[in-house]
Amino acid sequence: MPTEVPIDRIPREVFEVCDVLRQRGHRAWIVGGCVRDLLRGLEVADWDLCTSAKPEQTKACFKKVIPTGIAHGTVTVLWKGHAFEVTTLRGEGAYTDGRRPDEVFFVDDIREDLARRDFTVNAIAYDPVLARVEDPFEGRVDLDAGILRAVGVPAERFAEDGLRILRGARFVATLEMELHPATRDAFAGALDVYAKVSHERIREEWLKAFKARRPSRAFAVMQQTGILARTCAPLNALTEIAIGPGRTAFDHALAAMDLAKGPVPRLAALLHGVGRGRAAEGHAGDVAADLIEPWLRDYRFSNDERRDVLHLVRHHDLGAPRTWDDVELRRFLQRVDASKAEAVLATARVVRLAADEDVAWIDDLTARVRAVLVSPPPLRIGDLAVDGKDVLAALGGQGGRAVGRILESLLEHVIVHPEDNTRASLEPRLKALAAEVSA
Numbered sequence: 001m002p003t004e005v006p007i008d009r010i011p012r013e014v015f016e017v018c019d020v021l022r023q024r025g026h027r028a029w030i031v032g033g034c035v036r037d038l039l040r041g042l043e044v045a046d047w048d049l050c051t052s053a054k055p056e057q058t059k060a061c062f063k064k065v066i067p068t069g070i071a072h073g074t075v076t077v078l079w080k081g082h083a084f085e086v087t088t089l090r091g092e093g094a095y096t097d098g099r100r101p102d103e104v105f106f107v108d109d110i111r112e113d114l115a116r117r118d119f120t121v122n123a124i125a126y127d128p129v130l131a132r133v134e135d136p137f138e139g140r141v142d143l144d145a146g147i148l149r150a151v152g153v154p155a156e157r158f159a160e161d162g163l164r165i166l167r168g169a170r171f172v173a174t175l176e177m178e179l180h181p182a183t184r185d186a187f188a189g190a191l192d193v194y195a196k197v198s199h200e201r202i203r204e205e206w207l208k209a210f211k212a213r214r215p216s217r218a219f220a221v222m223q224q225t226g227i228l229a230r231t232c233a234p235l236n237a238l239t240e241i242a243i244g245p246g247r248t249a250f251d252h253a254l255a256a257m258d259l260a261k262g263p264v265p266r267l268a269a270l271l272h273g274v275g276r277g278r279a280a281e282g283h284a285g286d287v288a289a290d291l292i293e294p295w296l297r298d299y300r301f302s303n304d305e306r307r308d309v310l311h312l313v314r315h316h317d318l319g320a321p322r323t324w325d326d327v328e329l330r331r332f333l334q335r336v337d338a339s340k341a342e343a344v345l346a347t348a349r350v351v352r353l354a355a356d357e358d359v360a361w362i363d364d365l366t367a368r369v370r371a372v373l374v375s376p377p378p379l380r381i382g383d384l385a386v387d388g389k390d391v392l393a394a395l396g397g398q399g400g401r402a403v404g405r406i407l408e409s410l411l412e413h414v415i416v417h418p419e420d421n422t423r424a425s426l427e428p429r430l431k432a433l434a435a436e437v438s439a
């Protein structure tokens with residue numbers, strides 16, 4: 001891994017913002033994750049800058065500035081179509097609540113600013129104008145060694161902000177690094193501080209972890225250090241369920257999650273087995289969904305995220321491997337919503353693949369679903385060639401609940417016989433059903 005910052009990968013606009021500040025007598029650096037990712041050869045999404053200029057001085061240097069977090073020294077500079085967060089060098093007072101500093105004060109030394117950061121790999125700054133790296137905590141050495149180490153005394157860093165231990169677990173996955181032993185040992189002592197972290201912040205860290213090549217690395221650290229037990233006890237309980245020699249239901253959930261693609265499918269795969277061992281209470285998918293629904297709500301997952309995760313968890317269990325006939329396939333599409341069928345099958349596939357089970361039959365089902373949906377069969381009442389008005393007419397205008405029952409009966413017929421979904425075929429059947437109701 002290079003120890004020198006590849007300046008050719010820094011956008012010209014970043015140089016320009018730093019140069020404007022320098023011309024006004026201030027210093028400026030790019031800092032934190034963007035420097036870390038430059039050194040790792042990764043694309044940088046957001047460029048964070050810090051400066052010796054006070055917020056009002058920064059505002060005076062540029063025409064377009066938004067005071068996004070001016071109380072903490074941060075403004076957003078709008079420059080040539082780009083937005084850059086620029087923060088004054090700062091120190092921080094005590095963290096009484098374990099979430100935010102009681103006070104923020106401005107400093108002149110970049111090293112003092114870097115000393116307040118969480119991990120050494122995030123405590124590197126680079127002055128693009130002078131081409132000078134500030135790395136007082138040897139973050140580049142740790143990057144090269146693949147070691148995630150807290151800045152200074154780990155227990156002090158984690159007592160300041162309880163989220164830092166969860167970020168550490170997440171970085172193990174997203175940066176593919178290993179925790180330094182002293183840093184790892186300090187996690188347990190920070191669990192009470194972690195308990196003060198808002199659920200919204202925790203949700204964001206989970207979603208970021210799902211972007212890793214192997215998010216299981218993050219969740220394994222969470223489980224081993226006590227974070228998971230404090231966050232999602234039903235998921236942590238899977239560690240107590242053995243499903244084979246040296247393998248637990250939690251191990252299976254991690255493996256399935258790694259195989260899934262995308263945040264929602266990975267969350268569904270991770271949570272699919274919650275409540276395992278309570279099958280007597282009902283269908284395993286329904287048991288899991290009922291247990292995790294309040295947790296998803298409590299941790300502020302969006303309505304769409306909750307809906308989609310719960311749908312995948314409820315429907316992923318397809319039963320024993322077998323060949324489905326065309327009617328069964330259509331009933332499956334009706335049950336799971338045709339638009340979500342492939343996502344359900346994908347979840348079923350990773351869950352079985354993680355258990356080293358045969359998935360060829362699921363691949364065959366997926367191919368058949370795709371073929372069927374090229375010209376979708378009637379699956380809902382709205383797909384019928386007749387509608388409620390036709391039923392009402394057959395009933396002489398007095399329908400009530402009978403209208404719905406007749407339409408459901410017609411839909412059941414065309415699920416089995418989709419070729420009958422024409423007015424010519426359904427009208428005689430409709431009239432016969434109406435006559436039975438009226439008799």
